[in-house]
Amino acid sequence: MPPIPAPQTYRVKSFGCQMNVYDGERMGELLTEQGLSAAAEGADADLVVLNTCHIREKAVDRVYSDIGRLRREDGSVPLIAVAGCIAQAEGEEIMARAPSVKMVVGPQAYHRLPGMLAEAVAGRRAVDTDMPAESKFDVLPRRRRSGPSAFLTVQEGCDKFCTYCVVPYTRGAEISRPFADLVEEARRLVEAGAREITLLGQNVNAWAGEDEKGRAIGLDGLTRELAALPELARIRYTTSHPNDMTDGLIAAHAENPKLMPFLHLPVQSGSDRVLKAMNRSHTVDSYLKVLDRVRAARPDIALSGDFIVGFPGETEAEFAETLSLIDAAGYAQAFSFKYSPRPGTPAATMDGQIAPEVMDERLQRLQAAINRDQFAFNRASVGRTCDVLVERKGKLPGQWLGKSPWLQSVHFEADVAIGDIVSVELATAGPNSLGGRLLVPAHA
Numbered sequence: 001m002p003p004i005p006a007p008q009t010y011r012v013k014s015f016g017c018q019m020n021v022y023d024g025e026r027m028g029e030l031l032t033e034q035g036l037s038a039a040a041e042g043a044d045a046d047l048v049v050l051n052t053c054h055i056r057e058k059a060v061d062r063v064y065s066d067i068g069r070l071r072r073e074d075g076s077v078p079l080i081a082v083a084g085c086i087a088q089a090e091g092e093e094i095m096a097r098a099p100s101v102k103m104v105v106g107p108q109a110y111h112r113l114p115g116m117l118a119e120a121v122a123g124r125r126a127v128d129t130d131m132p133a134e135s136k137f138d139v140l141p142r143r144r145r146s147g148p149s150a151f152l153t154v155q156e157g158c159d160k161f162c163t164y165c166v167v168p169y170t171r172g173a174e175i176s177r178p179f180a181d182l183v184e185e186a187r188r189l190v191e192a193g194a195r196e197i198t199l200l201g202q203n204v205n206a207w208a209g210e211d212e213k214g215r216a217i218g219l220d221g222l223t224r225e226l227a228a229l230p231e232l233a234r235i236r237y238t239t240s241h242p243n244d245m246t247d248g249l250i251a252a253h254a255e256n257p258k259l260m261p262f263l264h265l266p267v268q269s270g271s272d273r274v275l276k277a278m279n280r281s282h283t284v285d286s287y288l289k290v291l292d293r294v295r296a297a298r299p300d301i302a303l304s305g306d307f308i309v310g311f312p313g314e315t316e317a318e319f320a321e322t323l324s325l326i327d328a329a330g331y332a333q334a335f336s337f338k339y340s341p342r343p344g345t346p347a348a349t350m351d352g353q354i355a356p357e358v359m360d361e362r363l364q365r366l367q368a369a370i371n372r373d374q375f376a377f378n379r380a381s382v383g384r385t386c387d388v389l390v391e392r393k394g395k396l397p398g399q400w401l402g403k404s405p406w407l408q409s410v411h412f413e414a415d416v417a418i419g420d421i422v423s424v425e426l427a428t429a430g431p432n433s434l435g436g437r438l439l440v441p442a443h444a
């Protein structure tokens with residue numbers, strides 16, 4: 001391919017999980033450091049980075065159709081880079097299938113984007129899906145910008161090998177970032193305006209490190225340390241594995257007022273046979289016991305989860321057990337998915353793949369149960385007074401949107417600013433959000 005003019009503007013489009021959102025921000029910072037600027041909303045970009053998700057087939061299809069549709073107003077095709085987990089899993093295939101893609105970069109190699117960009121400008125297509133020994137985090141620029149609610153990747157990769165899941169292959173082995181680096185990045189995010197930090201990891205509660213005195217600490221110790229940052233008001237973490245809910249982390253929910261009363265704890269299925277086939281290494285009973293311990297520490301905790309319907313071999317009776325688990329666990333919200341066979345994972349070749357229409361029907365019933373419980377949780381919140389972190393303007397004039405401690409969206413009318421934390425009485429409940437009344441005038 002011939003040399004091309006160096007791009008001046010970029011857009012990073014992230015799909016999938018919150019870690020991709022984090023990676024997308026970091027790629028943007030890296031490109032900014034290279035002298036590019038973020039394209040304005042709605043304007044053409046010279047370079048488009050598609051930061052992809054491989055977790056389910058639908059996400060993959062969307063990216064290929066996006067690649068085909070990318071055109072600038074004058075009809076030309078921008079410089080396209082594919083990053084994220086599809087890049088990792090299907091790098092060479094993307095290069096072969098989509099000639100308009102000039103760069104493919106995996107989630108552990110995106111700190112090398114500037115070098116690849118130079119290659120692309122010189123007319124050479126480049127693929128980098130290495131899992132290099134050096135850590136991208138050591139090379140990425142310092143954080144300088146943040147909204148009121150920021151993400152911070154503390155742990156990456158997964159060694160659990162659930163039989164349906166691509167993450168151990170696309171994100172690699174479990175690594176914990178060093179304590180000192182995390183405290184430093186959190187400090188910079190707070191300086192840049194973050195009031196809330198969500199600690200991210202595929203197995204975030206398996207994070208392990210050493211504090212400044214060399215003592216072994218877990219996620220509870222990390223949250224304790226971050227709570228010492230005066231301007232940081234809220235700490236969250238996601239996603240946790242039931243087997244890594246340590247006593248210390250559970251106790252932190254009772255002891256650390258900055259740790260928000262919210263727990264995303266995927267269970268996937270309510271059938272012990274299915275859980276075993278999924279290689280989840282917990283049972284329904286052990287999961288419910290974890291919930292009992294968490295609720296003993298923090299009775300008002302809002303529970304979230306992930307579910308997969310139609311895992312190979314799932315019978316109607318086993319699916320009914322999942323519905324019973326929903327009743328027993330009491331979710332404030334949850335995500336649910338149809339099983340999607342992922343190439344290279346053990347479940348993809350298991351006997352008993354479930355017909356799509358059976359999955360559709362089960363998903364509908366599951367979602368009806370989840371929606372019912374979410375609405376009930378919201379209704380039960382009416383009358384409560386809580387802090388709301390103001391995140392953005394609402395649709396109506398004078399309306400603002402923020403989050404309750406239980407991660408509910410709350411809208412209210414008041415004279416406030418983004419980043420304020422205000423005291424709000426929850427007054428009305430909808431299925432997906434609550435309406436509130438400001439109690440105390442917002443502080444300056």
Ligand code: 5AD
Binds near residue numbers: 165342
């Ligand atoms: N099919 C459907 N859902 C999946 N998930 C992960 N892999 C698959 C798959 N192959 C879901 C799980 C996980 C969430 C992030 O995505 O519920 O917790």
Ligand code: SF4
Binds near residue numbers: 160161165167203241
């Ligand atoms: Fe995937 Fe299981 Fe690891 Fe979660 S714990 S990332 S579902 S393999």
